[in-house]
Amino acid sequence: MPKRKTILGEPNSIAFLLGNEAIARGAIEYGIGVAAAYPGTPSSEIVESLASVASDLGIYVEWSVNEKTAFELAYAAAMSGVPSLTAMKHVGLNVAADPLMTSAYTGVKAGFIIVTADDPYMHSSQNEQDNRWVGLHAYIPVLEPANPQEAKDLTYLGLEYSEKLGHPIILRSVTRVSHARGLVRLGPLRPPRTVGSFPREPQKWAVVPAHARKMKIDVLRRWREIEDVFAEFPYNKIDDSNSNILIVASGIGYPYAKDALKIVGVKAKILKVSTPVPLPRKLVEKAVNGIEKILVVEETDPVVEMQLKSILFDLHIDVEVHGADYLGRKGELTIDRVAEAIAKIAGVSWSPPKPIEVPINVPPRKPILCPGCPHRATFYALIMAARELGVDPIYSGDIGCYSLGIDPPFNAQDTITNMGGSIGLANGFSHTVKNRPVVAILGDSTFFHAGLPPLLNAVYNRAPMLVLVLDNETTAMTGFQPHPGTGLTAMGGKGRKILIEEVAKAMGADYVDVFDPYDVRKAIESIKTGLKVAMDGGVAVLVARRVCSLLAARLGLARDRYFIDSNRCVGCSVCTNILACPAIVIGEDNKPRIIESLCSGCGVCAQICPFQAITKRG
Amino acid sequence: MRPDMPIPSNNKERVKIEAVFTGVGGQGIITMGTILGVACSKIGLNIITAETHGMSQRMGMVDFFVRIGDVEAPLVPQASADIVVSLEMIEALRSVRHLKRCGWLLVADIYIPPPYVENVPSRKDIVTVLERLPINSILINVEEIVEKLNDSRVVNMAMLGAFMAIEDVSKIIPVTLVEDVVEERLGPINREAFGMGYKQAVKKIKDGDLISRCAKTNV
Numbered sequence: 012m013p014k015r016k017t018i019l020g021e022p023n024s025i026a027f028l029l030g031n032e033a034i035a036r037g038a039i040e041y042g043i044g045v046a047a048a049y050p051g052t053p054s055s056e057i058v059e060s061l062a063s064v065a066s067d068l069g070i071y072v073e074w075s076v077n078e079k080t081a082f083e084l085a086y087a088a089a090m091s092g093v094p095s096l097t098a099m100k101h102v103g104l105n106v107a108a109d110p111l112m113t114s115a116y117t118g119v120k121a122g123f124i125i126v127t128a129d130d131p132y133m134h135s136s137q138n139e140q141d142n143r144w145v146g147l148h149a150y151i152p153v154l155e156p157a158n159p160q161e162a163k164d165l166t167y168l169g170l171e172y173s174e175k176l177g178h179p180i181i182l183r184s185v186t187r188v189s190h191a192r193g194l195v196r197l198g199p200l201r202p203p204r205t206v207g208s209f210p211r212e213p214q215k216w217a218v219v220p221a222h223a224r225k226m227k228i229d230v231l232r233r234w235r236e237i238e239d240v241f242a243e244f245p246y247n248k249i250d251d252s253n254s255n256i257l258i259v260a261s262g263i264g265y266p267y268a269k270d271a272l273k274i275v276g277v278k279a280k281i282l283k284v285s286t287p288v289p290l291p292r293k294l295v296e297k298a299v300n301g302i303e304k305i306l307v308v309e310e311t312d313p314v315v316e317m318q319l320k321s322i323l324f325d326l327h328i329d330v331e332v333h334g335a336d337y338l339g340r341k342g343e344l345t346i347d348r349v350a351e352a353i354a355k356i357a358g359v360s361w362s363p364p365k366p367i368e369v370p371i372n373v374p375p376r377k378p379i380l381c382p383g384c385p386h387r388a389t390f391y392a393l394i395m396a397a398r399e400l401g402v403d404p405i406y407s408g409d410i411g412c413y414s415l416g417i418d419p420p421f422n423a424q425d426t427i428t429n430m431g432g433s434i435g436l437a438n439g440f441s442h443t444v445k446n447r448p449v450v451a452i453l454g455d456s457t458f459f460h461a462g463l464p465p466l467l468n469a470v471y472n473r474a475p476m477l478v479l480v481l482d483n484e485t486t487a488m489t490g491f492q493p494h495p496g497t498g499l500t501a502m503g504g505k506g507r508k509i510l511i512e513e514v515a516k517a518m519g520a521d522y523v524d525v526f527d528p529y530d531v532r533k534a535i536e537s538i539k540t541g542l543k544v545a546m547d548g549g550v551a552v553l554v555a556r557r558v559c560s561l562l563a564a565r566l567g568l569a570r571d572r573y574f575i576d577s578n579r580c581v582g583c584s585v586c587t588n589i590l591a592c593p594a595i596v597i598g599e600d601n602k603p604r605i606i607e608s609l610c611s612g613c614g615v616c617a618q619i620c621p622f623q624a625i626t627k628r629g
Numbered sequence: 630m631r632p633d634m635p636i637p638s639n640n641k642e643r644v645k646i647e648a649v650f651t652g653v654g655g656q657g658i659i660t661m662g663t664i665l666g667v668a669c670s671k672i673g674l675n676i677i678t679a680e681t682h683g684m685s686q687r688m689g690m691v692d693f694f695v696r697i698g699d700v701e702a703p704l705v706p707q708a709s710a711d712i713v714v715s716l717e718m719i720e721a722l723r724s725v726r727h728l729k730r731c732g733w734l735l736v737a738d739i740y741i742p743p744p745y746v747e748n749v750p751s752r753k754d755i756v757t758v759l760e761r762l763p764i765n766s767i768l769i770n771v772e773e774i775v776e777k778l779n780d781s782r783v784v785n786m787a788m789l790g791a792f793m794a795i796e797d798v799s800k801i802i803p804v805t806l807v808e809d810v811v812e813e814r815l816g817p818i819n820r821e822a823f824g825m826g827y828k829q830a831v832k833k834i835k836d837g838d839l840i841s842r843c844a845k846t847n848v
């Protein structure tokens with residue numbers, strides 16, 4: 012149903028919003044004119060919802076090719092007086108780190124909010140970095156909302172403070188804020204400011220050493236000013252109580268602490284922190300009065316705890332401080348985890364209820380490649396090609412749906428580190444492991460995001476490899492966002508469609524070919540040729556092009572029906588063991604059967620069946 | 630022009646419901662939460678839900694947390710759910726860990742074995758195990774509802790209907806309100822599915838037609 016209606020709801024009405032929609036609403040209420048992002052769980056819905064209302068509001072919203080580009084675009088908007096937002100998942104901030112580190116030096120003219128959606132427990136990520144550190148590192152203040160309502164409010168206030176201070180601000184969300192839903196009271200909408208101006212002022216915007224040295228002095232001055240301003244920040248507060256225990260709860264730590272206190276039945280004073288970086292000294296001073304023990308509740312790293320200890324040391328205040336020692340520094344907080352820590356510091360005994368035991372083995376249900384996924388067909392062809400050539404390649408993998416190729420029967424993702432890392436690491440392997448070909452495997456969106464520089468490097472420095480781009484014509488993993496290869500834009504317009512094979516040719520790759528993974532024999536032959544080029548010292552780029560089967564189903568594309576003729580089937584298990592399509596199951600008779608409701612009609616199983624037992628219906 | 634302060638917690642009767650919806654990615658579990666949330670927003674009843682996106686949606690398992698009333702944080706504490714609604718039978722077994730003693734487990738009779746995994750319990754195994762647990766569990770015949778309405782996508786709304794049959798829920802969220810939101814957002818077929826799930830569950834509870842039963846006294 013229309014997301015759009017919800018996010019543009021009437022001022023003062025109450026809407027049930029996803030945390031990320033609330034962030035988008037906060038930015039709209041402030042009147043941003045520009046938003047740019049690259050998708051990544053759990054951040055994608057922020058710009059997705061902004062894009063869905065961009066033309067109604069007359070603002071500019073785009074999916075950029077990567078986080079650095081998105082950051083720079085929004086940064087320039089704020090330099091020219093147009094308030095802006097950029098959003099990314101936590102690891103995306105690494106990609107944007109270069110301009111980010113300098114943005115504190117130049118500052119901004121209009122409000123500039125940088126949303127980082129961290130992913131504690133790594134529900135959908137490769138690491139658990141806590142980006143509040145980045146704020147300390149870059150001299151950029153960090154706001155941390157506790158729930159969807161605050162996600163909206165702090166986005167608004169972040170933009171307001173950013174504009175007032177002339178300084179960028181980071182909003183640190185986490186999975187359980189971005190992907191929580193709750194009731195949000197909407198505020199009034201200010202008209203967006205979409206047009207800026209840019210008087211020539213290189214001493215402010217061009218960071219040559221002579222300018223930068225002056226700017227650094229200014230950064231340090233602003234940093235102290237920000238700390239004082241944050242001491243009065245309206246969402247920092249002290250919940251008083253007659254207790255000598257203080258809980259310092261940052262962001263989502265606050266709701267966990269509130270619920271946990273109730274469960275354990277302990278009273279404590281709470282300092283609720285919405286501005287973890289920099290932690291305001293004056294606020295700490297006020298809160299620790301009469302306190303004997305402190306528990307810091309924050310998600311992931313002891314960012315507040317370390318600042319707190321340093322402040323207490325400077326103030327010569329000697330109290331017992333616990334935090335990461337009681338709560339650990341990995342995974343998500345839970346009410347139980349916080350309750351146990353509270354019980355410990357209060358010296359009461361409490362333990363969570365024990366789960367009811369189920370006296371039977373419950374089988375795991377891991378995510379898998381979907382029925383008809385073109386990646387499965389490509390992995391099958393890849394394994395077959397290597398087998399036919401009698402080689403055992405290094406599979407330098409990457410991040411996307413195809414990461415699932417790590418599992419049996421393919422086992423074809425030997426490394427997965429970061430976006431673009433497939434080609435990047437292949438550059439290294441190709442110089443150090445001489446007796447095995449190197450295959451870099453990455454998706455189309457990932458190719459445009461971070462695949463171009465390492466491919467250029469491989470061609471230039473002669474790093475032999477086969478680069479296999481799995482082009483399913485979308486960014487599937489994060490929810491089907493468009494990218495340069497689709498030629499569509501975030502706001503639904505037409506951009507220029509960029510073909511991966513053209514890019515590879517222009518870069519000087521030794522061999523470039525495109526194949527359809529649903530055409531199994533051709534796919535195997537193409538990959539064999541590519542492998543041979545790599546083994547002869549060249550760089551081969553192959554594009555396996557076929558639209559994502561989930562997307563095809565969503566678009567309502569026509570599909571064929573297949574069935575297994577049980578008279579022909581001998582139960583050899585090639586379809587189940589080597590292809591492992593979830594639409595094929597082994598029936599009671601020990602023979603495979605196709606679940607027609609799941610089958611996408613790709614026809615790959617029919618091509619690989621050695622007994623031609625799988626045929627199209629009708 | 631400052632944003633308003635958060636919504637005042639005006640839940641006079643300090644109610645609290647902890648629930649978990651589970652199933653397999655793609656079954657429409659998030660929609661169940663959205664419908665419930667919109668209904669709660671209309672009566673100013675606090676609700677907070679938490680979901681997982683990304684990898685888990687590729688036919689993986691989905692846990693969706695729903696907390697209503699006097700609550701702040703998004704995750705249901707361990708073994709504390711009052712109600713678990715499972716859209717799939719194997720996931721029902723897995724989700725028992727969320728349930729408190731004598732809590733309600735509402736299970737759809739949908740069976741989706743995970744592909745390429747050994748030792749998967751059968752429907753019968755699952756019912757036999759549930760029979761012996763210290764919980765209240767009901768099997769909802771959703772396949773029948775799907776067949777009657779000739780639409781396989783109504784499983785989620787049928788089970789939301791079953792959820793509304795639990796008295797602690799309908800006491801604070803009017804069933805007709807939720808029904809209207811279902812119709813408004815998803816159309817008449819889904820409203821019908823919701824009603825059928827609701828009625829079936831009400832009848833089973835009234836007739837004592839449960840898989841397992843647990844007396845509150847021996848908690």
Ligand SMILES: Cc1ncc(C[n+]2csc(CCOP(=O)(O)OP(=O)(O)O)c2C)c(N)n1
Nearest residue numbers: 051103410411412454455456457486487488
């Ligand atoms: C720096 C960074 N940004 C974003 C992400 C989130 N992310 C994971 S995979 C992916 C893109 C996958 O798209 P594609 O390469 O086309 O593969 P597909 O999932 O479609 O198979 C994204 C954006 C990330 N892991 N790291």
